[in-house]
Amino acid sequence: MSEAIVFTSGKGGVGKTTLLGNIGISLANLGHNTVLIDADIGLRNLDIVLGIEKKIKFNLIDIAHGICTIDQALARDHRAVGNLSLIAASQSHLKEDLGKEALRKIVSKLKSTFDYVLIDCPAGIEYGFKNATLCADRAVVVVNQEVSSIRDADRVIGILEIEKIRKIQLIVNRYQHELTIKKDMIAVEDIVDLLGVPLAGVIPEDVSILLSSNEGRPIAYRKNHPLQSVFNDITKVILGEKRSSVESHDDSKTASLWKKVKKTFNIHR
Amino acid sequence: MPRTSLPDHSVIFKGIEQGILILLDKSFDYERIIKKAIQKIKANKKFLSENALFITGTDGPLDPDEIGMARKMIRDKTKMEVLPMNNWEAPSEISEPIPEPIHETAPPTFVRNNLRAGQELQCDGDLILFGDAHPGSKIIAGGSVIVFGKVYGEIHAGQPDHKKVYIAAEIFDPIRLSIAGVTTDQFLDSQCKKNWVYVQLQQDKIAIFPKEDGPNE
Ligand SMILES: Nc1ncnc2c1ncn2[C@@H]1O[C@H](COP(=O)(O)OP(=O)(O)OP(=O)(O)O)[C@@H](O)[C@H]1O
Ligand SMILES: [Mg+2]
Numbered sequence: 001m002s003e004a005i006v007f008t009s010g011k012g013g014v015g016k017t018t019l020l021g022n023i024g025i026s027l028a029n030l031g032h033n034t035v036l037i038d039a040d041i042g043l044r045n046l047d048i049v050l051g052i053e054k055k056i057k058f059n060l061i062d063i064a065h066g067i068c069t070i071d072q073a074l075a076r077d078h079r080a081v082g083n084l085s086l087i088a089a090s091q092s093h094l095k096e097d098l099g100k101e102a103l104r105k106i107v108s109k110l111k112s113t114f115d116y117v118l119i120d121c122p123a124g125i126e127y128g129f130k131n132a133t134l135c136a137d138r139a140v141v142v143v144n145q146e147v148s149s150i151r152d153a154d155r156v157i158g159i160l161e162i163e164k165i166r167k168i169q170l171i172v173n174r175y176q177h178e179l180t181i182k183k184d185m186i187a188v189e190d191i192v193d194l195l196g197v198p199l200a201g202v203i204p205e206d207v208s209i210l211l212s213s214n215e216g217r218p219i220a221y222r223k224n225h226p227l228q229s230v231f232n233d234i235t236k237v238i239l240g241e242k243r244s245s246v247e248s249h250d251d252s253k254t255a256s257l258w259k260k261v262k263k264t265f266n267i268h269r
Numbered sequence: 270m271p272r273t274s275l276p277d278h279s280v281i282f283k284g285i286e287q288g289i290l291i292l293l294d295k296s297f298d299y300e301r302i303i304k305k306a307i308q309k310i311k312a313n314k315k316f317l318s319e320n321a322l323f324i325t326g327t328d329g330p331l332d333p334d335e336i337g338m339a340r341k342m343i344r345d346k347t348k349m350e351v352l353p354m355n356n357w358e359a360p361s362e363i364s365e366p367i368p369e370p371i372h373e374t375a376p377p378t379f380v381r382n383n384l385r386a387g388q389e390l391q392c393d394g395d396l397i398l399f400g401d402a403h404p405g406s407k408i409i410a411g412g413s414v415i416v417f418g419k420v421y422g423e424i425h426a427g428q429p430d431h432k433k434v435y436i437a438a439e440i441f442d443p444i445r446l447s448i449a450g451v452t453t454d455q456f457l458d459s460q461c462k463k464n465w466v467y468v469q470l471q472q473d474k475i476a477i478f479p480k481e482d483g484p485n486e
Contacts, residue, residue, distance in 0.1 A: 151386050151405055152386075154386040154403050154405065155385060155386040155387045155405070157385055158385030158386065158387060158388050161382075161385075194403065194404075196383050196401070261417070
């Protein structure tokens with residue numbers, strides 16, 4: 001069954017677009033028919049990060065306003081093993097120019113041809129965010145090791161839960177190992193413990209991510225780059241594989257009521 | 270800060286020959302008084318539905334607009350009809366109100382999820398939360414609060430006169446705290462952050478007790 005996954009964070013600049021692009025590539029490389037939608041209307045980024053800006057002829061707003069068909073707006077990235085396509089955002093419109101029904105229709109049409117529809121969500125929790133999340137079956141929440149980022153992620157997760165998005169996964173981006181060991185940064189386990197949603201994976205702070213985006217040649221395309229396998233592993237978790245890593249998180253948040261009562265009253269049975 | 274809730278005597282229920290008379294104290298904001306009356310009616314619905322209901326002001330009759338507004342709001346929210354009773358004379362000494370304070374009559378609320386940043390949980394009576402109250406969340410309960418989890422947000426328990434209410438939590442490190450309207454600026458010692466504690470008023474000041482003592486109910 002095909003699924004639409006929104007990448008969101010509340011706070012801006014935490015790496016949604018970068019991660020979505022790279023995970024999209026991994027999905028396609030694993031053979032899944034994948035389409036990426038840049039729903040951050042007014043701030044066109046995803047095509048640049050992927051390095052396929054020149055291929056964009058039409059955008060999401062053009063489809064919504066009936067100027068072109070979905071097929072005409074799909075920009076294919078031929079570097080991926082499987083099918084990877086992108087629908088870019090418009091740079092000259094406002095978030096409000098994309099109607100709720102229009103986006104929902106586009107996503108549901110795309111779901112009939114693609115296995116995965118990844119939606120890049122604007123920062124914030126206003127109209128653009130609501131619009132993007134309403135079309136999604138699942139969500140990936142991106143967070144940095146920063147109190148404000150974690151707080152915003154919590155707020156966003158609360159809204160997603162109210163919208164009945166049941167499957168929510170977390171990616172900690174820009175992880176700084178040295179500083180975390182020295183306890184200058186919030187540990188990944190603490191972030192997961194506080195937010196209470198399962199971790200899909202951790203991406204380290206690495207300048208090559210930024211450089212690759214600037215070059216338009218995302219890390220996920222770099223065969224021997226260590227980060228390629230990090231993205232592949234996260235993609236597999238998103239696909240449903242269990243996380244193999246060490247920092248598997250305490251499941252007390254999702255524990256059953258009885259488990260909590262047992263723990264509280266020291267009932268051993 | 271949450272709006273302080275109205276004192277219990279701002280809405281009084283009195284048994285009279287014809288049924289139940291609801292006395293509204295108009296020295297408070299009228300709309301809030303009606304809302305308070307609605308809460309009380311809801312909490313005692315079963316008992317009240319067997320009686321005819323009347324309204325008037327504590328210190329004298331209500332004018333037609335006030336009666337109309339109260340009747341409409343009460344009808345909309347509770348589906349119950351109230352009749353004006355403007356010839357009622359308050360006896361020199363107001364008798365004991367019939368219903369108990371709301372937090373003792375309202376059923377306890379059970380919540381089983383995490384309260385996330387920006388979310389607020391409000392209830393009239395006691396609250397039992399199975400889950401964590403995250404930073405940026407807010408709890409306002411009319412009665413006591415027991416949290417099987419962590420409290421990092423804002424937490425307020427008990428209406429101003431209900432000094433016996435308490436808060437109990439597995440891990441307790443709230444950003445702001447009040448009990449029956451009494452607040453504290455004191456930082457909790459690190460023990461509370463790890464062990465079950467009870468927080469209750471002692472000589473009108475907030476005091477923290479370890480799990481073993483148990484609250485004085
Ligand atoms: N792991 C990382 N290491 C180093 N730099 C990173 C990493 N992840 C992202 N960046 C850089 O951080 C910046 C912001 O990333 P990005 O644009 O993906 O964030 P965003 O959440 O989509 O932002 P916005 O909210 O504005 O849409 C970019 O310059 C990107 O290259
Ligand atoms: Mg972005």
